[in-house]
Amino acid sequence: MVDQTTDTLPQRPAASRPAKTGFLGLKGSDATLLIVVAILTMCAPFLLNPFPETSSLAQFNAGYPDLMQRFVIFGIFAIGFNILFGLTGYLSFGHAAFLGVGSYAAIWTMKLVTLNIIPAIILGMIVAGLFAVLVGYVSLRRSGIYFSILTLAFAQMSYALAYSVLTPITGGETGLQIKPTDRPILSNLQDGEIGRANLFGLDMRSSFELDMGGWLFTFNIGYYIAAVVMLISFYVAIRIFRSPFGMMLRAVKSNQQRMSYTGLSPKPYTLAAFVISGMYAGLAGGLMVAMDTQVGPERMFWTASGEVVLMVILGGVGTLIGPVLGAGMIKYMENILSKINDNVLHQWFAFMPDGIEDFLVTVIHPFIGKGWHLTLGIVFMAVVIFLPGGLVELGQRIGRLFGFGKKADDSAAAKTPAE
Amino acid sequence: MDAIILQILNGLDKGSAYALIALGLTLIFGTLGVVNFAHGALFMIGAFCAVTLQRILSLSHEVVDETRTDFLGNPMKVDVPYVYDWFGEAAGQAIINWSVPLAILFSIPVMILVGISMERGLIKHFYKRPHADQILVTFGLAIVLQEIVKAFYGANPIPTPAPAAFTGSFDFGVLLGFDPFTIIYPYWRLIYFVFAMVIIAGVFAFLQFTTFGMVVRAGMADRETVGLLGINIDKRFTLMFAIAACVAGVAGVMYAPIVAPNYHMGMDFLVLSFVVVVVGGMGSLPGAVLAGFLLGILQSFASMTAVLDVLPGINQIIIYLAAIIVLLTRPRGLMGRKGVMEE
């Protein structure tokens, strides 16, 4: 969705536009934010492909269906996680389990019932939600790091069992795919035809391509469906942030004791937030299956749970847009950096004298290709050290730099305080 | 019966590794209030100290052996370690053979250096930041450290055997009146256990009987007041971090012959060690040690065939299951105090 380059961060247009009121029940700055995000997501195929195909920088283009889908799906996952972590301060270290459970539910729906993605996604949400009720009910009896470890324990157990003992249900290491022998009840596949995820006949993988000069823009059906779902999730998240319920959740974070002295039990509120964010994860899981019909257990490994934590913190905890930015950033690095190899480097620097070319390649080599983890680690550290508020803070600083000072603050107010 | 004794031994052995890592983590958390996700990386660096020393000791020059050919059919180049030249082949071999115990000496200055530069360079800026920030920055550091190790040593495990003198097994059963060969246990694992006990006892004695330790314990109980007393906490924090790094480091060195070191061994231990610390109770040193041994023993019992026949897959989840049960029955782990990391 949102481009990584700073000039497309939401603050600027937001600031230059008069605040609207009452759009879909949102107050001015929120409505602006939603509209900006909507425009950016809809134009993502353009924004993410800034370099012509022929240029050597085309390597940095991210406007192909798979990555665009991942951006919005992990955006949903992170938005949901932020509802729990950003509002209540409860740090779940096992959210990937809900994503995984949602995915398994979705793929079984597709294998057995129908290849239409809507029932699969809905079932993914429901099953993940139910699992979240169970895990949340138990884990929320503790707080702080004890809560984190409880959620981690549940997730790791899900992963370990899915990988081994539950192989008949989960497919184990090799996971589940749709096979030629799968015959969902509500489908009319020909003999031997492999079922494909669709929305009333629209294949998730269909694309329209727009060839403009040296540029090629791909408009993928699956991406747009996922993007619309993401916008709805984003809208719902804004409503939750601004609702009395959201206030309650913030109260849980700032002072649970005071809350209980006033006669309110925080438990139902936090449990509700936990289940909602679990359902967001299930939704993301269902969408992942809808876009790419396969599930593997490592989707539930603790590193996957850790990844969503990193996305949210990297983007800006408690902000509306931050998690989406964080998700985009991590997925971009994972998918783009890891594909740059020495060969590509030599092409980039081919115009330089041999000595300098080789020197540059040697210097950059450790950070690309198999070294993309190193770059990721350095970026994490740099962001936390220099930008405690995450990427959103970067946006605000740049906004201020260009003189959008106060207003940028308001609208990036996407901004509920990070504390 | 013999099977149970064997698994208790295994459990103690596994437990001593868990306890050592958890001890270091708790030292840092208890004194500095920092959640250090790079602690596993320190353990890994320790193990690679053993690898490095082994490499240094076997630094070689090439000698062309005309009588043999290499895989390309050229005359074979044989690496002859310099120590062979200096001390003769037998003594040279013995030196390389003892690289793991020697690496303990080697690792201490290295780990102190690593610990001090980590604390001064990075961690000290995070004392007042939220735990989430600490987690993220140390996690980033852990990734960077392991990637650096990977760049130098590759991704495959590297064999670092214990000295030949310790490779055999000790017949434990005979002592207890069993038939010979019913309960035998490798010497090195027994050494590891004894070593762990010594380190643990050393850390406790240090905290109990030195002034420094007293201040640190006071700091663990009430950091603010100690600061108000005008005690230079900063310097002590740095030292404390270095000590914790050393504990992790020597634990890693000694562990190298048991599990061949690879660059991601720190991450493999990270989650487990946090579970251990939390089950023990945040900030409690005895709790960390107790939980380490408890989980080690439980894990060993869960991998017995008799248990697996009844509960297939229990070996996959026992640690986590135990953690859930402990945390639900004892809200702050085995020995945790109220109000620590509960916000």
Added chain:
Amino acid sequence: MSKSNFTRRGLLKTSAIAGAGLAVPTIFTGASWAGSHTGFTNAPEGSTVTLGFNVPQSGPYADEGADELRAYELAVEHLNGGGDGGMINTFSSQTLDGTGILGKQVEYVTGDTQTKSDAARASARSMIEKDGAIMITGGSSSGVAVAVQALCQEAGVIFMAGLTHSNDTTGKDRKANGFRHFFNSYMSGAALAPILANAYGTDRKAYHLTADYNWGYTTEQAVRESTEAVGWETVNTVLTPLTETDFSAYIAPVLNSGADVLVLNHYGGNMVNSLTNAVQFGLREAQANGQDFQIIVPLYSRLMARGAGENVKGIFGSTNWHWSLAQGFTTPDGTEVAPDPASAAFVKSFGEKYGFPPSQAAHTCYVQTLLYADAVNRAGSFNPCAVVEALEDFEFDGLGNGPTLYRGADHQCFKDVLVVRGKENPTSEFDLLEIVEVTPAAQVTYAPDHPNFGGAEASLGSCNPGA
């Protein structure tokens, strides 16, 4: 509903210069596009063709992945006419002449599978959607192979599997667009059993430790069934978690179990650690039932076995290929085996380029690339269905494993399997294994509908050209 799918960009790379001045956009859907032009996904136009090398670059198998990548780079060099040509010169099919594939220069893109099926598919999809790759190859685990193979089937490109040993890849999860050169669990078992019976006798009691996931299950089953057929008894089988690093709790009870053989159905780091632990517990020196205790590692990887150091000495296992084939060797019973010229050619070009001998993973990846290129040349088309047809039931020689058949019924290669043993006196750090026997292909061949391979239900489906 198979309207349109993956898009391709290879065309633009070459045609964009011509169209650069066009301000008027051209719009087409994937379907009409592919259909009207070529009829299959990512058809290469212009003077180049792009292959996708999807290997583990991070995670525990990163070194194996790096070796695979070296082999791919070498293969591309040879296909494009560089270097000394390697096994192109020894390959029985002589369509490769150093002019690329069908006269098109070979280019490649690389990606990181992370040994996770999600990441591997993401990487493969980006190669197909963004880079216009016509074929995907590589990988170092069966989970990834099955996941990426399924993706390639959907997308309509060819998948040439890298290192994957589980029966499932060409068993219950076989796909028409996927091909495996590497051997599998069943073959390991079938090759090992007679050698084991010969070396250790037929009155043996085996104890299995098995990695708790699909590959472990199929390997344990294969070794168990084949050794039971020669008279061995299986005392116990225990599943160990993949994430386990210290196997002491599983090894310690073995000695008192009544078993006299320990089979370690482990790979990679698991195998290094479990074998090291077993030797530490004195199993190699132990006696049981009046015989010497023995340890077996069904699947050896030389790269990984280095991690176990001295502990591999004397331990039997199987491997797909080993560089010492290039030099010839003497089996323990005194049979002289002459050097294999194909292996020699490969070891020479690889060794001269990189300074060390190739691993079995590197060999398989190199061979897969050549096989694909040759199949395209013989088919005269990049169309996946034409390639499938060219590869099915293709018989060839001169690629290091002797006469080989790419069986049409399940897309599995049938060739000789090497039974190896840890060498007692290694002369270099690469010289870890010695070949004990070259088990002829006939002995490891099975029916395509073998119950361990999905039975009669398993089906390739039909080839998918993607458009």
